[in-house]
Amino acid sequence: MPNMHRRSLLVSLGLAGAAMAMKRPVFAATNFPAKDIAFIIPDGPGGGFDSYVRAIAPAMEKYLPHKATIVPTNVPGAGGARAATEIYRAKPDGYTIGIFNVPGIYIQQERHHTGFDVAKFSWLGRVGVNQYGLAVGEKSPIKSVSDLKALSKQRPVKFTSTGPAGTAYNATLIAAHLLGIRAQLITGYRGSREYVMAAVRGDGDAVVTVIPTLRRMAAGDTLRILATFEQHSSVPGAADATALGAPELSQISLQRLVAAPPGLPADIKAALATALSKALADSAVVAWAKKVDADVAPETPDQAAATLHDQIAFYTKWKPYLKTSN
Amino acid sequence: MMHVWLSGIEGLLQLKELTFLALGMIIGLIFGAIPGIGGSTALALLMPLTYGLEPFTALALSGGVMGAVPMGGSITAILLNAPGTAPNAATCLDGYPLAQQGKAGLAIGAAASANSLGGIIGTISVLAVLPIAKELVLLFGPPEFFLLAILGLVVVATTSRGKMLRGLVTGGFGLMVAFIGYNDVVGDVRFTYGIEYLWDGVHLVPALIGLFAVAEMMNLMVKGGPVAKDAGTVKVTRMMSGVIETFRHPGTVLRGSIVGTVVGAIPGVGGVVASFLSYSLTVQASKDQESFGKGNIKGVIAPEAAINAKDGSALIPTLAFGIPGSAEMAVFLGILVLHGLQPGPLMLVQNQTEIYGLVWALTASCILASCIGLVLVRPLAMITLIESEVLAPVVICIALIGSYAIDGQIGNVVVSAVFGVLGCLMLRFDYPRLTVVVALVLGGMAERNFHQSMIMGDGSWLIFATRWVSGILLASIIILLGSPVLRALIRRIRKQTVVAAGAP
Numbered sequence: 001m002p003n004m005h006r007r008s009l010l011v012s013l014g015l016a017g018a019a020m021a022m023k024r025p026v027f028a029a030t031n032f033p034a035k036d037i038a039f040i041i042p043d044g045p046g047g048g049f050d051s052y053v054r055a056i057a058p059a060m061e062k063y064l065p066h067k068a069t070i071v072p073t074n075v076p077g078a079g080g081a082r083a084a085t086e087i088y089r090a091k092p093d094g095y096t097i098g099i100f101n102v103p104g105i106y107i108q109q110e111r112h113h114t115g116f117d118v119a120k121f122s123w124l125g126r127v128g129v130n131q132y133g134l135a136v137g138e139k140s141p142i143k144s145v146s147d148l149k150a151l152s153k154q155r156p157v158k159f160t161s162t163g164p165a166g167t168a169y170n171a172t173l174i175a176a177h178l179l180g181i182r183a184q185l186i187t188g189y190r191g192s193r194e195y196v197m198a199a200v201r202g203d204g205d206a207v208v209t210v211i212p213t214l215r216r217m218a219a220g221d222t223l224r225i226l227a228t229f230e231q232h233s234s235v236p237g238a239a240d241a242t243a244l245g246a247p248e249l250s251q252i253s254l255q256r257l258v259a260a261p262p263g264l265p266a267d268i269k270a271a272l273a274t275a276l277s278k279a280l281a282d283s284a285v286v287a288w289a290k291k292v293d294a295d296v297a298p299e300t301p302d303q304a305a306a307t308l309h310d311q312i313a314f315y316t317k318w319k320p321y322l323k324t325s326n
Numbered sequence: 327m328m329h330v331w332l333s334g335i336e337g338l339l340q341l342k343e344l345t346f347l348a349l350g351m352i353i354g355l356i357f358g359a360i361p362g363i364g365g366s367t368a369l370a371l372l373m374p375l376t377y378g379l380e381p382f383t384a385l386a387l388s389g390g391v392m393g394a395v396p397m398g399g400s401i402t403a404i405l406l407n408a409p410g411t412a413p414n415a416a417t418c419l420d421g422y423p424l425a426q427q428g429k430a431g432l433a434i435g436a437a438a439s440a441n442s443l444g445g446i447i448g449t450i451s452v453l454a455v456l457p458i459a460k461e462l463v464l465l466f467g468p469p470e471f472f473l474l475a476i477l478g479l480v481v482v483a484t485t486s487r488g489k490m491l492r493g494l495v496t497g498g499f500g501l502m503v504a505f506i507g508y509n510d511v512v513g514d515v516r517f518t519y520g521i522e523y524l525w526d527g528v529h530l531v532p533a534l535i536g537l538f539a540v541a542e543m544m545n546l547m548v549k550g551g552p553v554a555k556d557a558g559t560v561k562v563t564r565m566m567s568g569v570i571e572t573f574r575h576p577g578t579v580l581r582g583s584i585v586g587t588v589v590g591a592i593p594g595v596g597g598v599v600a601s602f603l604s605y606s607l608t609v610q611a612s613k614d615q616e617s618f619g620k621g622n623i624k625g626v627i628a629p630e631a632a633i634n635a636k637d638g639s640a641l642i643p644t645l646a647f648g649i650p651g652s653a654e655m656a657v658f659l660g661i662l663v664l665h666g667l668q669p670g671p672l673m674l675v676q677n678q679t680e681i682y683g684l685v686w687a688l689t690a691s692c693i694l695a696s697c698i699g700l701v702l703v704r705p706l707a708m709i710t711l712i713e714s715e716v717l718a719p720v721v722i723c724i725a726l727i728g729s730y731a732i733d734g735q736i737g738n739v740v741v742s743a744v745f746g747v748l749g750c751l752m753l754r755f756d757y758p759r760l761t762v763v764v765a766l767v768l769g770g771m772a773e774r775n776f777h778q779s780m781i782m783g784d785g786s787w788l789i790f791a792t793r794w795v796s797g798i799l800l801a802s803i804i805i806l807l808g809s810p811v812l813r814a815l816i817r818r819i820r821k822q823t824v825v826a827a828g829a830p
Contacts, residue, residue, distance in 0.1 A: 044653075045370060045660040054664055058377060074733070077526030078508050078515055085522065111513070158782070163513030186468075186781045188511035188774045193648040193669075197593075201464045203782055220672040222460070291666035 032094055032268050033068035040073050040087055040098035042080035042105075047191060048294075049099050050074065052127055052256060055288045059279035065271050079165045081108040081116075088116035092261040094268035097124065102255040103311040104167040110319075111165055118308065122264035123257060124273045126299035126307060127280060130210035130254040132171050133228035133238065134179075137200045138221055145226050145239055148181055148206060156184035158204035160195040163187045164322075168195065171252045172208040174318050175229065178246040196223065210254055211235070212293045251314050257304050273301050334682025338690070343386040346379070350390020351691045355698060357391070358398025361539050361725045364411035364531070365395040365654035367732065373661055381665040385680055388658050389687025393445065394695035395654070396597075396633040400437040401699065404626070405430055405553070405709050406721055408539030413597035413633045415534050415763055416605040420618060420625025422542070428554040430707040433626050435568015438696035438703075440579055440630040443572065445692035447583035448590070448635030449685055452642070455591070456681075459642040459674060466592050468778035469789050473799035474592070475772035478599055480806050481606040482764045489758055496752065497761035503528050504769025511777040523737030530598070530766055532729045536742035537759050539725040541749025543718040552717070554710035569700070571623050578608055582628040586635030593643030596652040597633055598767045602760070604632035610806075634692050638685050645673050645681060 039057055043049045050072070057070040064070075075083040083098055084105050090096035106118050136142045142151065151157055159176070162168045169185060176183035186204045189195035192213050199207035200222045207223075215235065217223035225238045229249035233240035241249040258276055260269065279285055280298040289296045299307060337343065350372075357368035368391050376384040399410025404421035417437060424433040455462060466474070483493050506517040507527030518524035546553065572579060582604040589600040608628035609618045618625050643649045648669035650656040662669060667677060674681065709717070729742040752759055783789030790796050 045366075045373070045657045050660055051663040054373070054660065058374075079513065082522065082525050112515070163510045165513030169513070184781070186778050187513070188509075188778050190510060197464075197647045197649060198467070201467050203467050203778070216668060216670040216672070220670055288666065292663060292668045 030267075031066065032271055033064055033066055035095065036069045036071050037064075037094065038073045038096050039070050040075050040083050040096065042075060042083035042098065042101065044074055044076040049101065049256065051292070052294065053099055055285055055294075056127060056276070056279050059282035059285045060275045062282070063275040063278040078112075078114075079108050079163075080105050081112060081114045084108070084118075085115045087259065087261055088121070090261045092122065092263040092265070094260060094264060094272055097258060097260045097272060099127065100257045100259055101167060102257050102308055103170070103315045104165075104254075106308075106312055106315060107167065107170060108165055110315075117262075118312075120262040121259035122262060122269055123259045123301050123304040123308065124269065125276045125301055126255060126257050126297060126304045127276070128256040128295045129297045130212060130256075130295055131228065131230050131250065132175065132208055132252050132254075133211045133214045133225055133230075133235070134175065134206060134208050135196075135199065135214050135218065135223045135225045136206045137202055138224055139202070140205070140224065142205065142226070143224075145179065145244060148226070149179070151205065152180075152182040156182045157206060158184050158186055160189055160198040160204040160207050161185045161187055162189055162191070162195060167254055168192065168209055170315070170318070170322055171254075173322050174252055175208050175249060177318075177321050178249050179244065199223070212295065215293065253311070255307055255311060257299075257308060259304075269301065333679045334684075334686050337382055337679055337683045338386060338686050343383055343687075346383050346387040347390040347687055347691060348694070350387040351394040351694050351698075354391040354394030354691065355398040355695050358395035358410045359402050360398075361402060361408045361410055361535050361728045363728050363731050364399065365392050366652075366657045368395070369654060369657040369661065373657065373664065376661055376664065381667060382680060382683060384661060384665055385684045386687045388661055389684050390691040392637055392654060392658065393634075393688040393691025396630065396637075397438060397441050397692065397695040397699045400441070400626075400630055400633075401434060401702075401706060403538075404433045404437060405706060406539065406717075407542035408721060408725055409534055411597075412531055412534050412767075413601040413629070415538060415598065416601040416629035416760075417626055418538055419605065419760065420620075420622050422553075423619065423621035424623070424626065425553055425707075425710050426555060427621050428710070429621070430554065430710045431703045432568045432571060432623065434703050434706060435566065435700060436571045436623050436626050437568070437630045438699040439569040439572040440582070440627040441634045441699075442693045442696040443579050444583045444586060444631030445634035445637065445689050447580065447631070448587050448638040449689045451584070451587040451635070452638035452685060453682075455587075455639070456642070456674065459591070460646055462591055463593060463643050463646055465795050467793070468775040468782060469793055469796040470799060471592075471595075472772055472775040472779055473790060473796050473803065474595065475768040475775065477799055477803050477806070478603060478764055478768050479761075479772075480803050481603060481610070482761055484606075484610070484806055484810060489756070492757045493761045496757050496759065497765045500762040500765025501769040503533070503762075504766050505773065510774050521737075523735060523740075527770070528741055528766070529732070529738060531732055532738040532741040533745045533766060534763065535725050535729045536745025536747075537749040537752075537762065540722055540742055540746025541753055541759075543714075543722050543725075544746060544750040545753050546714040547718045550714055552711050552713055568623075568703070572627055575624055575627055577611075578624045578627045579631045581607060581611070582631030583635040586632035587639045589632070590636030590639035591642050593647065593649040595771075596640075596767070597636055598763070600632040600636040601629035602764050602767075604628045637688050637692070641681065641684065645669050645677075 039053050041050050041053050053072045057072050061070050075086055080101055087096055087098040109118055142148055148157055159172045161172050189198055192209045196207055196209055196213055196217055211228055214225050218225050225235050227239040228235050229241050229252055231242055231250050241247050277298050280296055353368050357363050395411055399414035400417050403409040403414040403417040404425050407418050407422040409415040409418055421433045506524055508515050515525050585604040586600045589595055605628050608624055609615055644655045650659050726739050729738045732738055779789050
């Protein structure tokens with residue numbers, strides 16, 4: 001325990017150091033890491049991406065070739081574009097890495113033509129993936145997906161969601177299209193917790209979001225899950241992509257990928273990727289994931305790059321349908 | 327019910343928990359007192375430290391920090407016109423004039439006791455409403471949030487009496503600044519002029535540091551001399567005089583505490599609204615409105631009671647729905663998740679011991695912090711006797727470093743500097759700063775929720791009148807806007823009656 005404290009104190013002291021660490025020249029790769037590593041989170045403290053990084057960072061430190069501290073650094077703003085830009089511009093020395101929301105960050109790139117290119121990042125792996133599901137508030141008269149379809153014949157079904165640049169917005173529109181539901185989105189909620197609560201409150205008719213969030217709210221008798229977009233539903237009583245006759249639904253996903261700036265030397269990339277994959281199998285991370293119902297689904301750097309490629313292809317295919325804004 | 331409340335206390339009354347609570351309290355006091363860095367910075371720095379702690383101990387530590395931050399923040403707000411944390415900005419309005427009159431001790435004493443009383447009343451209210459917390463939180467949707475934001479702006483605008491037009495000018499300016507950055511509804515950035523820092527908007531705390539701390543110190547430099555004009559008064563300050571003053575205004579304390587509790591329970595609104603609303607309502611309710619802003623002790627008591635009362639009820643949306651009311655609560659949420667306590671409606675049922683323990687930790691910490699604040703009244707009051715040549719550079723340095731330390735961005739310092747100059751000019755030409763602050767806080771919220779309400783109601787304005795909570799809010803806005811007219815009318819009628827009676 002005392003050791004733990006000391007290390008933790010170092011982490012906090014490291015916060016200040018991390019900012020400077022990014023600007024210094026590349027060290028000899030064999031020494032890597034010789035100083036703190038900043039692990040950039042595209043979101044404020046308390047969110048999903050934040051908790052993944054904070055749970056993984058201490059475990060990842062254990063598997064680095066040399067002793068170093070990994071400092072979770074929050075860079076919120078512009079739907080992740082600020083963090084991505086910062087990582088893209090950082091020196092490719094391994095001392096700046098970050099977690100990415102895919103396809104969210106690609107959507108940002110498409111919308112704003114910002115100062116980064118997702119294809120060029122040095123992808124280190126994946127930490128988790130979430131599939132989506134469809135739910136209504138507990139008090140809603142809608143009991144099934146066919147009820148929603150019936151409602152859609154009278155008027156557009158209102159879904160609560162993030163703004164058009166958010167992953168949830170696009171997931172909702174694609175899902176509605178696949179299900180043959182006319183959708184109107186109430187946008188602007190900040191993050192999944194907000195728009196899910198909005199659905200519970202009755203701001204809109206229904207909500208599409210990642211399954212763990214749905215499960216948690218349904219357990220508290222606030223939300224009724226109508227369907228999960230998995231091939232085989234993990235929620236008893238809820239329809240799945242197969243039953244709904246729309247297998248493509250299962251391709252809608254939220255990928256949590258980790259990357260470093262473009263041009264990361266191969267040996268540093270290997271060291272970081274190895275530490276990341278070992279950390280994901282570490283007992284502390286496994287226990288954390290179980291406790292908070294977080295999905296840990298590791299992938300190698302090559303697999304992660306392929307996942308990114310698939311997501312870009314999927315999003316590009318649906319792009320023509322994503323213009324229907326309110 | 328009773329035994330659940332007590333189980334939280336039992337868990338807290340362990341040596342380890344109490345030690346961490348006290349540690350958190352001291353950290354909270356110090357971090358609260360330094361402008362810029364507040365509870366969120368303190369909790370963010372402590373977050374890794376809590377890895378090794380039991381969840382309950384981590385809660386005691388966090389509760390200690392959060393309970394003490396407002397007290398620390400009020401000290402600098404009163405002594406230096408530099409709000410330690412954003413909600414304390416309301417305390418500056420009358421606290422600092424009191425310090426200038428040499429009554430800093432009185433103001434700090436009043437703030438400390440109002441803090442404690444507010445905390446206690448807030449705790450009682452939260453314990454009472456926790457069973458129906460879920461329903462309470464769900465009452466507020468976009469139409470209600472929009473009207474609440476408008477109500478906040480109206481309350482403040484009507485408070486700046488005689489300077490209504492100036493208030494509107496600065497309020498409009500605040501709204502313009504509030505719209506800079508990312509628009510959540512349409513998902514694009516605007517008014518950023520290619521500056522990356524502005525993508526996330528103009529941050530509130532750096533702006534407040536500029537508007538109050540930097541501006542005031544610049545002003546002091548120009549005038550010269552210490553903060554307090556009369557050294558004699560400072561030296562006779564007694565510790566208890568402020569406490570007595572608070573107890574002489576039970577209505578103000580109660581009003582502040584209730585405003586704090588209600589506002590705290592509304593997700594995403596936060597302490598700044600609580601303290602400013604409490605201040606403005608107190609001004610509205612009092613007979614000597616002209617004395618506010620010139621050192622009325624009630625102007626210190628009202629916001630301070632609200633700030634601490636809101637802490638307990640702010641836990642409701644944070645825990646039940648994972649929606650934090652402030653930056654501080656957001657970091658606290660991170661600590662919860664780190665310890666495997668996943669916020670959600672189930673938490674109110676499953677983790678009652680932890681929740682009640684946390685509520686008690688908050689209360690204990692705010693009382694302890696107030697006591698420390700009281701003990702320090704006299705030495706702290708001496709700060710107001712330091713010459714401006716020494717004080718101003720030191721405070722400006724600390725303030726700008728604090729601004730930078732929020733998230734390590736140099737853009738924050740630029741914002742503080744710009745708003746510092748602006749604040750100084752506003753002081754000089756007598757424009758109210760209160761409206762800028764409130765517009766900055768509420769502008770984004772008003773815009774977003776208006777847009778959402780319009781989508782919800784298919785473009786019909788009726789949505790603001792047909793839901794009962796929004797109906798009440800709408801009625802309050804109309805009454806508030808109408809009351810000056812009504813008051814003037816009554817006065818005129820009365821005058822005529824007097825004239826008529828005296829005529830023959």
